[in-house]
Amino acid sequence: MxxxxxxxxxxxxxxxxxxxxxxxxxxxxxxxxxxxxxxxxxxxxxxxxxxxxxxxxxxxxxxxxxxxxxxxxxxxxxxxxxxxxxxxxxxxxxxxxxxxxxxxxxxxxxxxxxxxxxxxxxxxxxxxxxxxxxxxxxxxxxxxxxxxxxxxxxxxxxxGVSAFSGALVKLMAASGLRIIPDTAAGAGFFGKYLGFMGTNLSPALLGVGYIVGLNIGIVVLSGSIISWHIAIPLYHAFYQSVDPVLAQEIANAGAEDAAWAIWGAKIRYLGVGAMLIGGVWTLFSLxxxxxxxxxxxxxxxxxxxxxxxxxxxxxxxxxxxxxxxxxxxxxxxxxxxxxxxxxxxxxxxxxxxxxxxxxxxxxxxxxxxxxxxxxxxxxxxxxxxxxxxxxxxxxxxxxxxxxxxxxxxxxxxxxxxxxxxxxxxxxxxxxxxxxxxxxxxxxxxxxxxxxxxxxxxxxxxxxxxxxxxxxxxxxxxxxxxxxxxxxxxxxxxxxxxxASVARGLFGGELPWGIIGIGAIIGAVIIAFDEWLKKTGKNFRVPVLAAAIGIYLPLELMVPIFLGGLLAYVVEKRHGVLGAEESVRDRIHRPGTLFAAGLITGEALMGIFIAIPIVASGKADVLSLGLEFPGAEWLGLAVLALVAWLLYRTSMKPQPVAGETEGGPR
Structure with a gap:
């Protein structure tokens, strides 16, 4: 150089x-x-x-x-x-x-x-x-x-426009004016199996997905699918007797509450095991x-x-x-x-x-x-x-x-x-x-x-x-x-x-069996990613990204995936799929700025909303009392509008800082 x-x-x-x-x-x-x-x-x-x-x-x-x-x-x-x-x-x-x-x-x-x-x-x-x-x-x-x-x-x-958009949606949500909820979710029992699907309505997560791209979006969503669409239904169908206390809690709960109870007590520790093996692999590979x-x-x-x-x-x-x-x-x-x-x-x-x-x-x-x-x-x-x-x-x-x-x-x-x-x-x-x-x-x-x-x-x-x-x-x-x-x-x-890892090594109680299964899942992911690497595939499966997906709620991963999908559509419409990174960066720059604004606006509004909540001691201090049935659909419509604004900004590149008519220098 x-x-x-x-x-x-x-x-x-x-x-x-x-x-x-x-x-x-x-x-x-x-x-x-x-x-x-x-x-x-x-x-x-x-x-x-x-x-x-x-x-x-x-x-x-x-x-x-x-x-x-x-x-x-x-x-x-x-x-x-x-x-x-x-x-x-x-x-x-x-x-x-x-x-x-x-x-x-x-x-x-x-x-x-x-x-x-x-x-x-x-x-x-x-x-x-x-x-x-x-x-x-x-x-x-x-x-x-x-x-x-x-x-x-x-x-x-x-x-400015994107930060205002992210802040406004956060203000409308459950911790602010309570016009729309934070999530839209549904669950039900299908015989012995338990099904759950939902999405967070956060513009910030949509922005995160646009920035990290479709590859990471697919990986984190796949990790959540392992937890929420495979592990939780299997546990509910066949392994409730392993923990009588949890079984009693599930028996008295609806489908959505049961899914969250199983995830919190057992299944999220699959992600712990995958993260542990991923951390060790990171050091070894480097x-x-x-x-x-x-x-x-x-x-x-x-x-x-x-x-x-x-x-x-x-x-x-x-x-x-x-x-x-x-x-x-x-x-x-x-x-x-x-x-x-x-x-x-x-x-x-x-x-x-x-x-x-x-x-x-x-x-x-x-x-x-x-x-x-x-x-x-x-x-x-x-x-x-x-x-x-x-x-x-x-x-x-x-x-x-x-x-x-x-x-x-x-x-x-x-x-x-x-x-x-x-x-x-x-x-x-x-x-x-x-x-x-x-x-x-x-x-x-x-x-x-x-x-x-x-x-x-x-x-x-x-x-x-x-x-x-x-x-x-x-x-x-x-x-x-x-x-x-x-x-x-x-x-x-x-x-x-x-906290779980440190406490567990000093005499704390951890579900080591589930952590071990998670470590095996992490090892399989590592092997799959190494195969992709050796065969020259562009798509990769970083184990720590998959582990985060396994560990976190499904509803957080859905908008990240949707943001990544939006970035893919923008690349395809611009005809730059597979192009050099510098070309793709130039195309994405307006969208990346919009996504960064969504994240910053929502996050800062979350901090500002916290001030009156703490000062008053009331979680609903800003509520307008407008909660109504079907508010989830309004929330989905608002998120769709934000996604459209992000897409529109990305599809009409402007001469923003960092972009010139002749492309990157």
């Missing part, structure tokens, strides 16, 4: 760019926190942030391409910190260790974990971006947006890239001399990185000591965290380089971390690891394993995003150390607001298992999984 021409003297790390980056990072991290707890997914935010930046800086007199690059770099921390936090830290609430999210603990875990992710990714830049470059699809797309940013107005209009990342880090450290390098090749100095690493690890060591109260345990915890952090930042960066940050299976990486940490802690702590702590008696060892996993998860998420941003910066001639500094600022800024946002969401909607107060809580699927 040719070295890009440096843009000498062009302003980059300006005051206005830093402030705008922080504002966007905070807003987008809050939106992604809601989306992640709701649907188990987050989306990359660099491209929407770049479009907003170009519009705002134009109003302020015009901005340079490098200023806009700094803004999108800092703003991308919003998705990575949100992912690192919501995949792990809510497990401490679910296990009953915390009654709510402790502000300074969340800041310490997320902020320091994010900063470590920046540091660990610095020595990987040269090998993954310069010497042996990986594709980094989202980084390349962001660079194209930045290069063709002369006319950001249409892109801002698309984002063993070569792991070694490459370690070697590149050591080589970069050895190169740290005084030679003069170009502005476009200046990373954060290795000497200062090592000093910062020591400074950041010390408070985490003290945090671990505060939990376990034993230096012989807390010191190994800190060592595990540092080693696992660097290893998994390498894995995360490699995966982000291949498939993009949105498809980066950080949760699988975190599962592997927690399993390894729990195994080591079990040896170190012995019986003391099962000591109950917290308000509901969580095992001490399980809490310690989650704390390690949380820091590593934040580091891995930030590290992958950092390399994605550095790829964009490399293509536009930016200075690496300025981007690395900006991402660190953005990550820590996001960490400062995560606890209040999470507390607001938990008080308004609930989290994890349904309760009388919150019958439809935010599922927090990854955090629930982390």
């Amino acid at each position: 040719n070295q890009p021409a440096p843009r000498s003297g062009a302003p980059q790390l300006t005051f206005r760019a830093v402030v705008l980056a922080i504002v966007l990072a905070v807003v987008l991290s809050a939106a992604n926190a809601y989306l992640g707890l709701f649907a188990g997914m987050t989306i990359a935010t660099a491209i929407p942030a770049a479009v907003v930046s170009m519009g705002v800086l134009r109003l302020l007199g015009g901005g340079t391409i490098l200023e806009n690059n700094i803004v999108q770099t800092g703003a991308s921390a919003g998705s990575s910190i949100a992912a690192g936090v919501i995949f792990t830290i809510p497990a401490l609430i679910i296990m009953g260790y915390w009654p709510d999210f402790k502000y300074w603990w969340v800041v310490g875990i997320a902020g320091l974990g994010g900063l470590l992710g920046v540091l660990f990714s610095v020595p990987l830049r040269r090998t993954m971006i310069v010497e042996d470059p990986l594709p980094f699809p989202e980084g390349k797309a962001a660079a194209e947006v930045l290069k063709a940013g002369d006319n950001p107005g249409p892109g801002l209009k698309i984002l 063993r070569k890239s792991l070694l490459s990342g370690i070697k590149s880090g050591i080589a970069a450290a050895r190169k740290g001399g005084n030679e003069i390098v170009a502005e476009t090749e200046r990373d954060l100095p290795m000497k200062w990185m090592l000093i910062a690493l020591a400074v950041f690890v010390l408070p985490l060591l003290l945090l671990y000591q505060a939990i376990v109260g034993n230096w012989m345990v807390s010191i190994p915890m800190a060592i595990i965290m540092v080693v696992a952090g660097f290893l998994f930042v390498s894995v995360s960066g490699y995966l982000a380089g291949l498939v993009g940050s949105s498809n980066n299976p950080v949760s699988g990486i975190t599962i592997a971390t927690i399993l390894f940490a729990a195994a080591v802690l079990l040896l170190l702590m012995g019986a003391s690891g099962t000591t109950p702590v917290g308000i509901a008696g969580a095992p001490l060892g399980a809490v310690a394993a989650i704390m390690i996993g949380a820091v590593v998860c934040c580091a891995a998420a930030v590290g992958g995003d950092n390399l994605q941003d550095l790829k964009a910066g490399y293509l536009v001639g930016a200075t690496p150390w300025k981007q690395q500094l900006m991402l660190g600022i953005g990550a820590f800024s996001c960490a400062l607001i995560m606890a209040p946002v999470l507390n607001l969401l938990v008080q308004a909607y609930g989290i994890g298992a349904p309760t009388a107060e919150h019958p439809n809580p935010l599922g927090a699927p990854q955090a629930t999984l982390m």
